[in-house]
Amino acid sequence: MVHDPFIISEILNNLDEFVAIRHQLHAHPELGFEENKTSDMVAQKLQEWGYEVHTGIGKTGIVGRLQIGNGQRSLGIRADMDALPIQENTGLPYASTYPGKMHACGHDGHTAILLAAAKYLANTRRFNGELHLIFQPAEEGLGGATAMLNDGLFDRFPCDAIYALHNAPGLPVGCFALKEGAMAASSDSVDIRLTGVGAHGAMPNFGIDPIVTASSIVMVLQTLVARNISATEAGVITIGMLHAGQTHNVIPEHADMKLTVRALSRETHATLKQRLHDVVQLQAQSYGVTAEIDYRTIAPVLVNTPDETLFLANLIREYAGIERLIQPPHGMMGSEDFAWMLEQKPGCYVLLGNGTDNNGGCMIHNPGYDFNDHILPIGASLWVRLVENYLKA
The missing domain is CATH 3.30.70.360 (Alpha-Beta Plaits)
Known part of the structure; x- marks a missing residue:
């Protein structure tokens, strides 16, 4: 992997661990509200690293809580965990072992990204406040976000702001796309x-x-x-x-x-x-x-709020450079149920380039798609920088 100054060196050093987790998830995909093994693995990892772990939120959802210092601010970061009812056709050594089920949207990668950030943050503890890591089930049209909200997500785990990302085939590796206002249909x-x-x-x-x-x-x-x-x-x-x-x-x-x-x-x-x-x-x-x-x-329409979007954009400019911050593709009509969470809390949803052409450019919801492991440390570094700056020590 070409050295990227945006990537935190310790995350890069531990990359093999989280690529292995990602491949394990990819080989064992679980559909919405069936993410039992995935949830168990996430909960086990968070507990090992010292998080206060809450299970069964929205059926198979997980929240990992970590309070450091006496800071009054709280932050939520969400990753989705579910797969799709698609027969995989990649031929990869870690391809799905479950017929008719596949991680064709990269949620295996989103989960691994947040876990990589979680381990680093638990080890370094360079923030002051309350962190909530939200691992959501059933994003693919089955109402996982509303299930977690109906289980009292933000009553039990207050968040001053919430953030999420999604990989974006067709955008170059290392580029981030976000904007204030409507981000998804x-x-x-x-x-x-x-x-x-x-x-x-x-x-x-x-x-x-x-x-x-x-x-x-x-x-x-x-x-x-x-x-x-x-x-x-x-x-x-x-x-x-x-x-x-x-x-x-x-x-x-x-x-x-x-x-x-x-x-x-x-x-x-x-x-x-x-x-x-x-x-x-x-x-x-x-x-x-x-x-x-x-x-x-x-x-509903996913709407990024102004202050939270500007905060993340400024972080990307500072640590990655303005050239890696781009406008989202015009007229994106895909949807994302993180929008339900953004109707209750201010926050921002950002796209992370998955690659172009034969290097991560295959579109999601396609039997030939695969999450690009090269972006895993980039996404994890983004979440670490967000936590350490939003919850300043």
């Missing part, structure tokens, strides 16, 4: 059931066709962003599933649709939600069909 999942009247395909006049209704709804939904949202704002509506009927000559009673709705501002999110309900119900009424809508917000 909201994500809504919508299930629609249209109910008509079944009939023989040769006699459609005796039925009420939900397929025709669904087809009309699909086309009208494509206009919602174009004709309801400013051209300077970002929104997406995608119909991921449309299912109706079983054979050639029968008009079915039902048609089912599944959609994702995304937005980069709270105002756009509210507008798209309201207009989608209007369009579906009114289109259904016009065809004589009834519509049932199950609309669920998986994650």
Whole structure:
């Protein structure tokens, strides 16, 4: 590895230990709320290093608490732990040993990064205040953040600010991307059931066709962003599933649709939600069909708060150099349930370059993806510098 002055030498010296942990996690991926072995390993490591460990928060979540000195400030850093239901196709020696499960988003790396920082901070203790390391389950659309919040996360472990990172394929190794304001899109999942009247395909006049209704709804939904949202704002509506009927000559009673709705501002999110309900119900009424809508917000817009974002940006400028601090890619429509935590506490979410092309550039949620081990000490050094500066001794 090329020497990087941003990386803390002791973290680099211990890198093999945490790469081995990362590879162990990668070989044994666990889906959301099933991270039992992962949680056990995290808890064991934190206990060994002297943290006060709390388990079972949000089912399989972990919080490690370390109080140093008499400082009144408190800081939370979050890492996600869950894998995805994807069959791995990397051929790596540490590839998933569990069929149909894979760390295809780098959460194994995020966990190893925070553990590497945790060990260093426990050994050096060069801060004054209360540190909470939050290892979150079920980030991938299953509500792990809200589960931890519902278990009293911030009541039990008060935080003046919270931070999290995510690896970013396509961005150079060692670069950080962050900005104040909207950093990730909201994500809504919508299930629609249209109910008509079944009939023989040769006699459609005796039925009420939900397929025709669904087809009309699909086309009208494509206009919602174009004709309801400013051209300077970002929104997406995608119909991921449309299912109706079983054979050639029968008009079915039902048609089912599944959609994702995304937005980069709270105002756009509210507008798209309201207009989608209007369009579906009114289109259904016009065809004589009834519509049932199950609309669920998986994650709100992730909003970085000004002071906390500036604090982290200034640290990166000081220790890494301004050239390694870049603007996030324009119009990122991915979502992140750390947004729920940021609705309760000020904080910042930062992207860490995973590499480009064949060196870490494979996109996440892909069977060929792998977290780049070269960024592990960079991420760990970032968290150490944040703790030591935010909780100054």
